[in-house]
Amino acid sequence: MSEPLDAAIEEKVRKSFAKQSMMKSIGAQLNSVEMGHVVISAPILDGFRQQQDFGHGGLIFSLGDTAAGFAALSVMPFNQEVLTVEVKINLLAPATGRLIATGRVIKSGKRLVIVAADVASISDEGTQTPVAVLQGTMIPVNI
Amino acid sequence: MSEPLDAAIEEKVRKSFAKQSMMKSIGAQLNSVEMGHVVISAPILDGFRQQQDFGHGGLIFSLGDTAAGFAALSVMPFNQEVLTVEVKINLLAPATGRLIATGRVIKSGKRLVIVAADVASISDEGTQTPVAVLQGTMIPVNI
Amino acid sequence: MSEPLDAAIEEKVRKSFAKQSMMKSIGAQLNSVEMGHVVISAPILDGFRQQQDFGHGGLIFSLGDTAAGFAALSVMPFNQEVLTVEVKINLLAPATGRLIATGRVIKSGKRLVIVAADVASISDEGTQTPVAVLQGTMIPVNI
Amino acid sequence: MSEPLDAAIEEKVRKSFAKQSMMKSIGAQLNSVEMGHVVISAPILDGFRQQQDFGHGGLIFSLGDTAAGFAALSVMPFNQEVLTVEVKINLLAPATGRLIATGRVIKSGKRLVIVAADVASISDEGTQTPVAVLQGTMIPVNI
Numbered sequence: 001m002s003e004p005l006d007a008a009i010e011e012k013v014r015k016s017f018a019k020q021s022m023m024k025s026i027g028a029q030l031n032s033v034e035m036g037h038v039v040i041s042a043p044i045l046d047g048f049r050q051q052q053d054f055g056h057g058g059l060i061f062s063l064g065d066t067a068a069g070f071a072a073l074s075v076m077p078f079n080q081e082v083l084t085v086e087v088k089i090n091l092l093a094p095a096t097g098r099l100i101a102t103g104r105v106i107k108s109g110k111r112l113v114i115v116a117a118d119v120a121s122i123s124d125e126g127t128q129t130p131v132a133v134l135q136g137t138m139i140p141v142n143i
Numbered sequence: 144m145s146e147p148l149d150a151a152i153e154e155k156v157r158k159s160f161a162k163q164s165m166m167k168s169i170g171a172q173l174n175s176v177e178m179g180h181v182v183i184s185a186p187i188l189d190g191f192r193q194q195q196d197f198g199h200g201g202l203i204f205s206l207g208d209t210a211a212g213f214a215a216l217s218v219m220p221f222n223q224e225v226l227t228v229e230v231k232i233n234l235l236a237p238a239t240g241r242l243i244a245t246g247r248v249i250k251s252g253k254r255l256v257i258v259a260a261d262v263a264s265i266s267d268e269g270t271q272t273p274v275a276v277l278q279g280t281m282i283p284v285n286i
Numbered sequence: 287m288s289e290p291l292d293a294a295i296e297e298k299v300r301k302s303f304a305k306q307s308m309m310k311s312i313g314a315q316l317n318s319v320e321m322g323h324v325v326i327s328a329p330i331l332d333g334f335r336q337q338q339d340f341g342h343g344g345l346i347f348s349l350g351d352t353a354a355g356f357a358a359l360s361v362m363p364f365n366q367e368v369l370t371v372e373v374k375i376n377l378l379a380p381a382t383g384r385l386i387a388t389g390r391v392i393k394s395g396k397r398l399v400i401v402a403a404d405v406a407s408i409s410d411e412g413t414q415t416p417v418a419v420l421q422g423t424m425i426p427v428n429i
Numbered sequence: 430m431s432e433p434l435d436a437a438i439e440e441k442v443r444k445s446f447a448k449q450s451m452m453k454s455i456g457a458q459l460n461s462v463e464m465g466h467v468v469i470s471a472p473i474l475d476g477f478r479q480q481q482d483f484g485h486g487g488l489i490f491s492l493g494d495t496a497a498g499f500a501a502l503s504v505m506p507f508n509q510e511v512l513t514v515e516v517k518i519n520l521l522a523p524a525t526g527r528l529i530a531t532g533r534v535i536k537s538g539k540r541l542v543i544v545a546a547d548v549a550s551i552s553d554e555g556t557q558t559p560v561a562v563l564q565g566t567m568i569p570v571n572i
Contacts, residue, residue: 022199025168025190047168056165057208057227062201084200085398086423088231088374088517088564090543092536106562107521111397111425112371114519114562133535133543135517135564137372137423139397228541229566231374231421231517233400235393249419250378254540254568255514257376257419276392276400278374278421280515280566282540308485311454311476333454342451343494343513348487370486374517 005035005074013038013070016081022062030070036105038070041122043098055095055131060119064089064134067103068115072138075108080140082113087136095131097123106135113138148178148217156181156213159224165205173213179248181213184265186241198238198274203262207232207277210246211258215281218251223283225256230279238274240266249278256281291321291360299324299356302367308348316356322391324356327408329384341381341417346405350375350420353389354401358424361394366426368399373422381417383409392421399424434464434503442467442499445510451491459499465534467499470551472527484524484560489548493518493563496532497544501567504537509569511542516565524560526552535564542567 010033017023017030017040028042040063044055065087072082103117119132153176160166160173160183171185183206187198208230215225246260262275296319303309303316303326314328326349330341351373358368389403405418439462446452446459446469457471469492473484494516501511532546548561 016194019194020199021190021192022201047164049164051159051162051224056163056205057230058165058201058205061204061208061230062199065200065204081194084234086231086233086372087200087204088229090229090535090564090566091227092543106519107559114521116562130536133545133564135519135562137519229515233392233421233423235400249376250416257378259419273393276402276421278376278419280376302480305480306485307476307478308487333450335450337445337448337510342449342491343516344451344487344491347490347494347516348485351486351490367480370520372517372519373486373490374515376515377513 005033008078009074012078013073016073017070020066023066026059026062028063033070033074036071036075038067038074038103039100040067041098041100044095055099057091060091060095060099060132061089063099063101064117064119064132067101068117068134068136069103069138071103071105072113072115075105075113076140079143081143082138082140085112085137085139087134089132089134091132092130093121095121097121099131113140148176151221152217155221156216159216160213163209166209169202169205171206176213176217179214179218181210181217181246182243183210184241184243187238198242200234203234203238203242203275204232206242206244207260207262207275210244211260211277211279212246212281214246214248215256215258218248218256219283222286224286225281225283228255228280228282230277232275232277234275235273236264238264240264242274256283291319294364295360298364299359302359303356306352309352312345312348314349319356319360322357322361324353324360324389325386326353327384327386330381341385343377346377346381346385346418347375349385349387350403350405350418353387354403354420354422355389355424357389357391358399358401361391361399362426365429367429368424368426371398371423371425373420375418375420377418378416379407381407383407385417399426434462437507438503441507442502445502446499449495452495455488455491457492462499462503465500465504467496467503467532468529469496470527470529473524484528486520489520489524489528489561490518492528492530493546493548493561496530497546497563497565498532498567500532500534501542501544504534504542505569508572510572511567511569514541514566514568516563518561518563520561521559522550524550526550528560542569
């Protein structure tokens with residue numbers, strides 16, 4: 001799934017990412033885009049926490065869903081983008097440190113793309129702890 | 144499920160809501176708290192949109208997950224709060240207008256609370272359109 | 287959602303049900319078919335139990351998934367049937383007695399149908415206990 | 430996750446599998462039990478099909494859920510077994526041939542075990558095709 005990507009597709013993914021104001025608000029960056037495999041990361045900003053000061057579930061979901069969606073987008077024809085049909089997230093540990101979300105394509109069909117994502121927390125020392133796993137469905141739409 | 148709530152429990156829910164910086168950032172308000180039934184609403188602020196300018200899936204998830212979590216909290220003993228174990232969201236329509244999320248308890252057990260939530264979009268004219276349905280699991284933790 | 291159904295559609299649903307050998311094996315019957323609303327029931331036969339002698343999760347899932355799928359089928363044009371894209375099930379209580387599954391359509395779109403189902407257990411005295419809730423996605427396919 | 434398993438734990442898993450009448454009815458066998466990793470396989474018997482004669486979703490779910498549950502059981506203390514809290518399944522392709530389900534532990538916590546499973550179809554020529562992916566939650570219970 002980690003094949004080199006056509007430059008035009010990578011640019012399409014990067015432009016779509018840049019258009020998501022949510023990604024800007026949470027301070028996310030698009031780390032890498034490969035065929036069916038996309039990595040996004042973000043800090044846990046003060047404005048995106050839950051009642052115990054950990055990263056909010058909605059922040060973790062946003063990163064995982066977006067990484068999975070862009071992984072799907074990376075395998076779409078140039079004239080299509082994708083929308084989320086549904087996603088299921090299991091939270092594994094409180095979100096601290098910096099978050100890194102890896103989205104990947106499980107199966108790309110003509111009508112739907114099945115995706116998954118992992119979100120991990122990276123401590124200042126570089127230790128990664130799994131924070132969430134997601135499994136979902138994306139649908140292609142013509143641009 | 145919509146029985147009157149002990150005032151101390153309602154205050155606990157409202158305090159917990161106030162402590163979630165994420166809810167403040169998205170401009171959410173806690174509309175109502177009843178036994179096993181909580182309503183939250185929020186505008187779609189400019190900073191919480193996806194690439195087509197609709198409300199981001201992460202925003203919709205945040206509202207639904209939080210409404211469901213507080214519905215669970217409303218049926219917990221005073222010395223417990225809840226964390227999200229897992230949530231599944233189906234997106235039904237693009238999020239526009241103002242969003243309203245209704246969380247409810249499906250089953251409250253000793254070890255887990257099964258919850259659901261609906262998120263709808265309200266137009267300026269007051270028409271409601273279903274935007275998402277969520278089904279999930281919360282776990283009680285001692286404070 | 288519980289509108290009267292065209293007789294031809296009801297017959298299509300009943301024929302499709304009759305063709306599922308799984309439904310025959312578990313002893314299921316199709317109790318009612320309305321527009322977007324289908325009820326199926328079955329005993330817990332000796333061959334469909336888990337290690338503690340309760341109804342197997344796979345049996346509960348089969349009933350809920352099938353009821354949800356037929357609810358979707360009941361709102362499809364005559365020349366289409368549906369396949370399950372994905373389903374999420376929360377189990378609420380051990381399955382005993384006779385099981386009754388109610389499927390319903392949450393949203394019927396052109397490309398996908400979002401569905402839900404409840405499965406309850408009915409004791410010999412007629413008391414119903416919720417056993418599971420399901421939320422999922424069906425996709426229309428041309429026959 | 431594929432460490433050697435204590436013989437007593439493996440025996441506990443095998444005994445629990447043997448007690449599931451559902452596994453017997455579908456003709457399933459327990460192929461391998463390792464620490465957090467269990468493989469089950471089964472034919473698609475005539476009595477477990479859907480309306481187009483493919484393996485029923487409930488059969489696929491039964492295999493995936495059971496493989497995931499036994500993966501969780503393999504990491505539990507001797508005096509505990511597990512029950513399914515919830516599972517989400519995405520179906521990827523029609524089920525034909527022989528089915529093989531691989532369950533694995535994603536995270537084993539004190540109160541819950543997060544699991545995943547893949548189900549593949551094996552043709553007579555030995556080609557494997559992914560049929561489903563599952564992600565779920567198991568809960569330990571004292572025996």
